[in-house]
Amino acid sequence: MDSEIKIVANRYEILSLIGQGGMADVYQARDTILNRVVAIKILRDSMSEDPMTLVRFQREASAASRLSHPNVVDIYDVGEYKGMHYIVMEYIRGRTLKQMIKRRGSIDLHESLNIMIQLTSAIKDAHSHNIIHRDIKPQNVLVKDDGTVKITDFGIAIANDNVQLTMNNAVMGSAHYLAPETAQGKEATPQVDIYSLGIVFYELLTGSVPFQGHTPTEIAVKHLREPMPFVRDYNPEIPQSVENIILKATAKNPADRYENAGLMLYDLEHCLDPEYMNMQRLTFDDRPIANVDVSHGHVEVEYDDRPVSKPKKQRNWATILTISICAIIIAVILFLMAWVTGLVRFSGMLGYETMPDVTEMKVADAEEKLEASDFTHYKIKRKVSDSVKKGYVIETNYDAGDVVSTEDTVVLTVSKGPSYLIKDYTGLYLADVKQEFEDDDVNVKIKVKYKNASDTNPGVILKQSKLEAGDRIDPDAGETIQFTVSRYPTITIPEKIIGMDVTKAKKLLNDKGVAVVTEQVGSGSGEVLYSSPSVGSTYTQEGSDSVVTLYYD
Template structure:
């Protein structure tokens, strides 16, 4: 429902409703004192008299206001006015991470790592301030247009020294991202946040959560009993080091998870390094759960040391299997003879056919030597970039090893040129910093620059990059083109329309264009009679010392 009043605390002018939660509504508003757009969360009137809800609302403000991190939504003000309890925070132009996933599906590995690095850094900061979020999910993460993410909604966050808000540690948080021990009503630790981060990482890479169910309890039980599916089964191109982060973060036993968010952050920052390319899949012992009961919203688990029988006993006597095996072997032999007679299967050396040797991971010279030993003389080399195969080694062959191929056929070998250059996200850096980085890395790029007025940004800052997106792997010598949109000081031509305009409207019009304004006249209002610099002249806003003066009477 829309708010009955249009102004809160004689300071915040309500513009529009932008979101609704379980206990509060969020509005876009204007801070008329600081002349900026903000978001204001207002506790619903019927809940303001409920002591527990009020404590949760106040706790959110207290928890978030103790944090100062680029990936945590900033809290500007907290208060109560005419019976309304409110929190004022920064207004984020963008969408939730959940909306981004619903619109695009699975994200690329590099973009997923970039998002998770920001989230994990924010949670590490919260943990170092003794704050456990307890409700980490894509719905509580805002994504700005420049790719920056901001975590919000500390409504059920707790400090390590805070009292519980619910009896018997009742389950709180979202079932799809809920740690197994939380479903059992155990005391929350930092490991519950780490588990939720692992589930979010899984969703970023696959486009969906690992478990579904008809009820939250059914989903929670799956988190208890079923192992997290492997993301590499969804996309084999995902590096094993990346999958290992998810497996470790979502281990059933909190002791097997990362000891801290900082430890997880370190792995996120290093998982794409060259030395991590050959790591093996990690595994943990899954508790053997014999029985699960649900009582009053709590999940009670009974563990067993005995293995659970998962395979059916054989239903046929041993001689039946022997007869079946003999019949299958006879059928296979007849089929094999038919394939050889029809030249579907070629015998090595017969009629000019040879078996392709295994040349993957060999050097180019070694691969050629093995192929020529098999009488293959038509060999073509195609060099390509590779993240996982050393430079000069064979990545693949156009025929599989062991395949019978006529010796006159052309054999095409793909040979690694090395990993190439991984294009980074230059937004937020200065143009000079980006050029220095590319030069230092020895990357030859054609840089196109477009300038754009930016009122709240220092000149020379890269606002966006096009043609080469972050995470793209390129040949550093390919002379590809990247385009940067770079901020510049706002420049306008002083419009003649200012003369005769209401002075406050004229000031607001110039402010909206990033122009600093000084008023000269008597009284609180009037019309503009003159402007300095004069009408028609070009004016550039250069820092706080530069102003346009409006003379009014």
């Protein structure tokens, strides 16, 4: 977005950048018409020229706007402004589910079930509108302070009547949560979302994803080939009925999974009922994978359903040996090329190391841990955090466990401490509010407009804007707050009131904020004869104790 643009569509006032994704930036903004805080996602200029990216962006708006569910982020507005494509949505105060898992590790069973019931209910509603999300992961789930979860980012969601966005059925979505049939490039069905929900449930209960790898392809192959780990091996206290939900949701064969999200939701709601607690562990007869091919930009597999039989004729072993040796040589060459170019990375070799976990560590300790892992290029940026103590690391630009070049720069985002809560300052004296900001060591720019108020002491704040009560700000950022402050009206008593009808003269002075009393000194025309103070005098209306007296005929 053009940095000079502060108002989008003559309505949305940009307040701050709150997130960046692969194709768009997300800002906190204020809807100046409805006077509410919103989130506005703006497609980057460089992406607007890419038809596929634009379709993804428009699809997100279309898919999410068709839904109205308490666990789906509401879409308020969609449009284009000066060549910028934007989506205006509900602003959620909180954090992502991924951030919560990183900070807390495994989540309590009852809290995990509550989160899963909300998510599955939202996906059930999406499926009822023929919308398949296709990218369910904790990074796309926002958690409010009251525990309500909101699913977002329908950027690769598809409806039953939409074409695929990928070329040659290339894999989209996140590898850790990818259904096996998605890796094969098959057409998406509701079962791909059910599989992802099962992976998320496993991660909530264990604090980690079931399949790890250095590349998306390696992880996808594990989804295809390796059996799902048992969550009860991690925590035997978890009931078998709960583990069965994960096993059924993540079955390799889509036909073995829940037929729809409603059935999964029922099991989530009833798995702790006494009659379900002592079930047998579910098992599925998954077919073995005979071949995995990653040479076409996606994963292709073949399942071996044929019975084993003996060869019917003599093999030419010399030919087989020659072909095998050639294949091994070619494989070694390709592997070495991938290794040298960085496509395949091994920790401790060719300048690559495993990124350590330094989140929620003191800066000095984090730097020491990075240097111990040979990461000597790092820099620090600071931002406020209501959940991480001042001077501790909030996050890094690489995830823990990533294999990263030691020549790359690691960015440590360090907590500046909590944000500052803006209160309702109306009715308070401006001087007292300024002192409060100074005592709290908050850098706030105060703009003041004065308004005549004859019935209010001077210096009282009548109105506040730009920062509203409930807003949280960076105390060092120097944000601007505007106050309208009372003052006593001061006028010069006009000469023209002499000879004017006393009623009209009184109204003239009242309109200037002046209190007026009248006293008749004659029995004639009702015209003003003189005043006290006299005309031409400077008069300040100081509350109800001072008045201008009009003497009339």
